[in-house]
Structures are given as C-alpha cells and as structure tokens.
C-alpha cells in the first residue's frame with residue numbers, strides 16, 4: 001500500500017474560506033491525501049486566498065515565496081511538494097500567478113474545488129494548470145462529504161455554505177467579480193450535510209453566504225425556499241441546538257426571516273447586519289440599495305420580535321467623498337443602534353471596482369483619524385454590552401479545552417467567548433454558566449449545570 005500523501009490548506013480571510021478549506025481537504029481525502037496542520041511535512045500546500053484586504057495579491061505572492069523555500073528544501077531531500085493557489089485571488093489573477101510565480105503548480109478558482117483530485121494528479125505529472133472557469137456542474141454536489149474523524153477534529157460548531165456570490169455590486173466590493181452571481185444550494189443537499197455533521201457531534205451550525213439572507217434555493221416541495229424556511233427545517237434536525245447565519249444584507253431582511261427569530265429557540269439572538277455608513281448620500285454612492293431609515297427599520301422589526309437580540313455590523317470609513325458631516329451621521333447611527341461589536345475598516349480601493357475610479361478620495365490621515373474615533377465608540381459599546389452580563393446566567397456551548405488545566409472555552413448565544421472550569425467530558429454540552437467576571441475579550445463564569453453531550457449516532461462515516 002502506498003504511503004498516504006499529506007495536504008496542508010492555509011486559509012486566509014472569511015468563514016467561507018475556512019469552510020472551503022475543509023471541503024477541499026474532504027475532497028482530496030478519497031484521493032489518498034490526509035490533512036496536516038503543518039506545511040513542513042506536506043506533499044501539497046494549498047493557499048486559500050482572500051481578496052478583501054488591501055494589497056491582497058502582493059500578500060499572496062509573498063506567501064508563495066515562503067512556500068517556495070519549503071518546496072526547494074523538499075526537493076533537496078528528494079521529495080516533491082506541489083503548490084496550489086485557490087480562493088478569490090486565484091479567481092481574480094488566474095494565469096498571472098502561473099506567469100509570475102514559477103513555483104506554483106496549480107491555480108484553482110473558487111467554483112472548481114470539486115475537480116481538485118484530477119487537477120492535482122495532472123500537476124503531479126508535471127503540468128502547470130489554471131482552472132478558473134465558472135463550471136456548469138454543481139460544485140457542492142460533486143464535493144466529497146467530510147469523514148466522521150474530520151468532523152470530530154473540527155469541533156462542535158460548524159459552518160455550512162448555503163449561498164455563494166452576490167448580485168448587488170456595491171461599488172467598493174470585489175465579491176461579484178471573484179465569486180460570481182448569486183447561487184443557492186438545494187435544501188435537500190444542505191439538510192443531508194447538516195444531518196451528517198450532527199451525527200458527528202456538531203451542535204451549532206452557522207449558515208454562511210456572501211449574501212446569505214438572499215437565499216432562495218429549491219426546497220423539499222420543489223418551490224424556492226427562503227432563508228427563514230430553511231432555518232425552520234434545519235431546527236428539526238436531531239442534535240442541532242443552535243443556528244446562526246451570516247452575512248446578511250439589510251435589504252433582504254424579509255418578514256419571514258424576522259418571524260423565524262420569534263419562532264425558533266435554536267436561532268441565536270445575535271445578527272451581523274452590515275450597514276457600512278450612516279449617510280444616505282454615501283450609501284447611494286456605495287450602491288448599497290438601502291437607506292439609513294431602511295436599516296433602522298430592519299433593526300426595529302428584529303427587536304420587536306426578539307427584544308434580547310444583539311447586533312454587530314461592518315463600517316467603511318473614508319469612502320470617496322465622505323465629509324465630516326457624513327461621518328458624523330455614521331457615528332450617530334452607531335449611537336442610535338448600540339452594537340455589541342463591529343468590524344471597521346478604512347476604505348481602500350480595489351482594482352476593477354467603480355469606487356476605485358471615483359474622484360474625492362479621502363486623505364489617509366483623515367481616514368485614520370475617523371477610524372480611531374469610530375472604533376473608540378464601538379469599543380465603549382462592546383464593553384458596556386459585555387458588562388451587562390455580570391452576574392447573569394447564560395447558556396454556553398462548551399467547545400474546547402481552555403488555557404488552564406480543567407478549563408473549557410465555549411460560546412454564549414451572543415458569540416462571546418466564555419471560560420469556565422468544567423470537566424472535559426462536558427465538551428459538546430450546552431451548560432448553564434453564571435458570569436463571575438467580565439474581561440476585555442471574554443467572559444469568565446462558574447458552571448451551574450450541564451447535560452452530557454448527546455451520544456453520537458452509530459451511523460455515518
């Protein structure tokens with residue numbers, strides 16, 4: 001029997017890339033590749049790249065440079081190391097990567113991961129390949145399912161991609177170009193995947209998509225199902241106790257999804273709803289297709305059915321043409337909503353997007369100064385949100401061992417990390433924990449009670 005080869009997938013960027021990295025490893029498993037956490041002993045290194053941050057392509061080329069050194073060292077030992085570049089930079093740069101980086105054997109776009117076993121076999125035969133075409137076949141149907149050992153290794157909370165791509169074309173964003181048009185996976189495929197994860201011990205599922213609440217996949221009755229209907233169906237899967245979804249667009253906060261927040265105890269009361277700016281003038285320039293009032297109305301509707309619901313958001317400061325008055329509108333919106341957390345960035349142009357060509361680019365120092373003010377406000381809100389939990393008892397999904405002996409780390413319904421002394425056997429249980437101390441990044445608590453994690457079903461790979 002030949003020695004199993006090893007694949008190391010290095011993931012950059014968002015949760016969708018983390019999910020894709022897992023699915024790439026799953027798809028290569030039947031071809032004889034075992035997953036390894038270190039590139040040092042790998043036969044194949046896949047860089048799963050992200051195009052969102054500034055200078056994304058340059059960063060990928062420096063990363064390739066680091067792996068090239070390993071490839072040369074492996075060659076000196078008589079070993080062959082293949083290098084593949086996947087993800088959004090691969091999709092955007094394509095041939096350019098093969099041309100500029102002689103060490104790269106394979107460039108594979110985000111829609112073509114299911115072809116990896118064949119592509120890697122061809123690369124092993126000495127071919128240099130670029131596969132970034134958008135395929136006609138269904139990638140998700142062709143990807144191999146995770147094996148039980150892989151599910152267990154990855155923990156009790158899992159992402160599941162239900163939707164990919166975006167049709168909204170915000171003027172600052174590369175996603176519609178790198179991930180293509182919106183596509184929703186069929187409900188039956190998602191249910192099968194979630195059942196398999198539950199059988200492997202997963203208790204919490206986060207449904208992910210670039211525009212997840214635009215989900216409109218074919219349902220079990222043949223009609224197009226909304227995200228709300230999909231969530232109702234997944235809440236019935238035995239073993240799944242918690243559901244989340246991200247990232248949402250304010251325009252797609254349909255009544256049916258809001259009603260799901262009222263109906264489903266499994267649906268966690270924490271929603272990430274990016275607004276980007278509080279100024280209508282800038283929201284129009286960003287082509288966000290919603291106004292400040294639309295955003296506030298969506299939040300009011302959510303809070304009306306789930307008063308305990310907390311929110312996080314994304315903000316871009318210094319978008320072209322942003323004045324101090326526009327920026328103050330954003331600060332005022334933050335004050336009005338009160339966020340539990342947020343991601344905030346200075347605007348930086350992405351080549352090929354309309355905003356990169358706009359006049360009135362904001363000077364760097366102004367952007368930096370505004371970002372600092374915005375982040376100070378968010379940090380204040382986040383601290384007071386966390387402080388409000390002191391002395392309260394929360395449900396915590398215990399996920400993994402903590403830094404201290406006898407300590408476990410889990411997640412509150414609001415995605416706060418919670419540290420608690422608890423037996424290792426409690427991993428996978430939802431425990432009642434009383435918060436005794438509030439730290440800057442996590443809560444500390446005392447275990448009140450927990451039920452044993454459910455026995456894993458005997459079936460499954």
Ligand code: SF4
Pocket residue numbers: 166167168169170173174175176210211249
């Ligand atoms: S809705 Fe989100 S993914 Fe789509 S273009 Fe806008 S920012 Fe990008």
